[in-house]
Amino acid sequence: MNMNSFFTDLQGKINQAIDSSPAKDLEKNVKAMMTQGFSKLDLVTREEFDIQAQVLAKTRAKLEALELRMGELESRLAEQATGK
Structure with a gap:
């Protein structure tokens, strides 16, 4: 054997x-x-948690992009206000 x-x-x-x-x-x-x-x-299941983590990461990226854009727009507005 x-x-x-x-x-x-x-x-x-x-x-x-x-x-x-x-x-x-x-x-x-x-x-x-x-x-x-x-x-x-x-x-929640691990799959649901991972999906929500991905959604959160995308949302954070969009928020950061919007914050940058808002800062640029505020800068332009301030320049226009002082330039007039």
Whole structure:
């Protein structure tokens, strides 16, 4: 018997033992409880968070561009007011 098939066999037997043991039921129950608890919280997915981060970055870039433009317009207005 080669080592690779030995470990595959061992892994299969361990998985069978875990699947038929109370540990598997406990894992399912804990997952269900955690899912229920998280559903009550006001959480967002990582995907939603990343999308909002991108939107925020674009908004910041637009705001910076508008601030620069506003500064230029204010400068022109000040020049025109002193030049008249």
